[in-house]
Amino acid sequence: MAHDRNGKILIVGAGCFGLSTALALLKRGWTDVTVIDRAATLPAPDGASNDINRVVRTSYSDDFYSKLAFDAIREWKTRDKWHDAYHESGVLVLGSGSVDYAHKAYLHDRDIGLRVVPLDSQATFHQVFMLQAHLGTFENRTGYLNRDSGWANAGQGVKCIMDQVAALNGKIILGKDVVELIQHGQKTTGVRCVDGTVFDALELVVLATGSWTGSAFPDLPIGNIFQATGQCIAMVQLTPEEADMYKECPVVLDFALSFCIFPPNEQNMVKLATHKCKQSNHNHIGLADIHAAGYVQSIGAKNISTPRTITSDPYTGLLIPKADVKELREQLRMVYPALAEKPFVATRMCWYNDSFDDDWVIGYHPKSDKSLMFATAGSGHAYKFLPVIGQLVADAIEGKLSPQLVNKFALDRTPNQFGERRDQLGRQELDLSQLCTPEDLL
Template sequence: MAYDTSSRIAIVGGGCWGISTAYHLERAGYTDITVFERSAELPSPQSAANDLNKIVRAQYADDFYTDLGLEAIAEWKKEDWAPYFHQTGHLVLLSGYAGEKAKGIFEGAAKTAQTNPKLSPHVTKLSGPEEMREYCWQLTGPLTNFRSYFNRSEGYAHSANAVKGIGAKLVKRGVKFVLGPEKGTVTSLVYAGDGRRCTGVKTQDGTTHNFDLVVCALGAYGASLVPKLGTFSVARCWSVAHIQLTAEECDVLRGIPVVNAMDLGFFFEPDPETRLLKLTPLGAGYSNFSGTTLLQNTSLPPLASGDVGQDAALANYVPEADEAQMRRLLRETLPWLADRPFVHKKVCWFSDSADSDYCIDYVPNTDRSLIVLSGDSGHGFKMMPVFGKWVRELLEGGSQTNPRWTWRNVDPAKSGADWGGDVSWRFGEAAETSDIVKERKTKEAKM
């Protein structure tokens, strides 16, 4: 079906990709756009973008994504997006504890940074702790056998504020938002009598809404609405923790670059409003195949799979191994914070693909009436200012011409396999969220 600017378009999910899609369609002159979001406000607590900050970088091992990252950074500096972008620089480190895989990945990344002509003008190779402290003097830890380089063109964006701020702009520009657990929660898609064409959505309150095109932008929750998506897009989560700082401590760390130890984890300058310092450990993450109750052989966040008990058990907790990894990072970099309590602990869910490529495509056999956006793989937020442009190009072109972003047809016998530990740029073994729940219950039973 051909669409025009008056076509009725529904976007299910008000996270960074859903908001970006609405932004670019509205700018292109589309006049009937409705965003459905189960939360009463943006950003949704279930959205991966409901976060203080995300790394904005252009460096990839793959020039394809490097070019897109550079395009995104250029857009982050423009009027609508600039309030949320902080070009603090990006200090990339490898600790002395790193294994062989991590060493190889770091060496390859450092070589790329110093030889890619689009990156190298911004990159400085560093030797020893004192040179590292020239770019981040606050790193008073030993930095034992650390290696590093600094990229001054990169930094981070305040993700929650970006979703909230751009969403508010869209409301003023005429985009409709249907929010809240009853009216904004899409429980199912509606199809025509032949079962092929998607003609709308049904919400929790029982209302059927008719549309010409539906865009599913639910991230890790996508397979709960489009089940076949779960055959190649795995819901996966990583731990996040914070340290509450005083105003004076915030001042000490103000302006530090993103400090990213590839084998341990990363942190950012503190958020000035909340005075929280965010940390994330690096690893293969956690899926939820064993906890799924609604869809067999599909990983979904517990809230989407109906496992309310597991969802509650994951609240305000991170696994002991992840906590130990973050404390090792702090002991080596900011030792005065190494024993401080972690607060606002959580797991953050993403939609993950085996090759880390996105999916921006029509669902097969739906007469081009249903688009899915999935597979952010932990590197999707940085593309928020440009992502919606690719959705618009798909809509106007009629088919996905980039083979990397097409729908994947997976052998059903292989669906449900967890390949998380095999992803080339991650370390460790993938695990299940049920393992976290068991660990927490065992720990609490001993108290």
């Protein structure tokens, strides 16, 4: 069934997938595209697409993502669209002889023709940092510097793409928390929101709801392909003098330890993140209160992990486990020992929709009569593709996605234990009794 480009398309979720899809459709001549989001302001305060920075790299063991990231970076550099959101600081990729991912990533970056510099000694590592930076030893480490990568100001990027969508007459409506799909048999015809508002979409509904997908639609048959998990983040505030010592350093991305750290931003803030152990949350407190009475029971029966953020839990939604504070401190000390003595001024649990193989979910629900599309499961690595990821969704909508990619991104694909896993990640349930205190951050 071919879709009518003049028909109503409703996209639920104004994050990376949703806004990029809207832009791609509008550029292709679709005339009635509406994006709705639960947040009252955009970028959403607790959305994964809103942060001070995100890594923008081509370094993947899967050459599909390497090539797509190359295309994305080319777009990021288009200043009339993205202004100065992208910063080409370079990305230092760390691994070891046992980290096959990093080696494959190096080969792909090299084959694409990027400026890569192999690093295999303390002397070579130190050459890629500013002379003033106080560095760890990098003893027994291997890796490479990719000079053609860097980081993007995530919140700024979302604002840029919102402007592009608006310029093409796309509609973005805020404060609309969807609680129900309106379905007639196998056809989805719209959505109903908490406040009773109904949005019709006789052509297509696209769910780009990120880590809220499972908990927002607990009765929708989606199997166990993805789950909401939290990645722990901390911030270190530098003085202007300290920031000058690190501002030209690359992003450090350690696949062996599941850790990354960014150079200081314009506010002299250094962000570091670990996803060595991803947190799930089945404590449904706060968010469920705004939904219908059966919501909590439905989620519990399905065993669905739900994001716990500053929106659902204003007082403790930004806190991370004490063990992760300690882990971040230890990893920071290995890269920048002097900064490890400074307090963490902020923390955040960044929630992602993780698939079992790190591949995204882009495609129709197999029982939807092609009226319900998924664009989700970013798995912590979708944001860098903001300028181009919507093209994949638009291709899927228009039936132009290659058979290989249709299978790669299918909702009902066969689990692949040897897919695009970046490391051996652990998972554990978030223990609310073990969240950090102000004293833990000192």
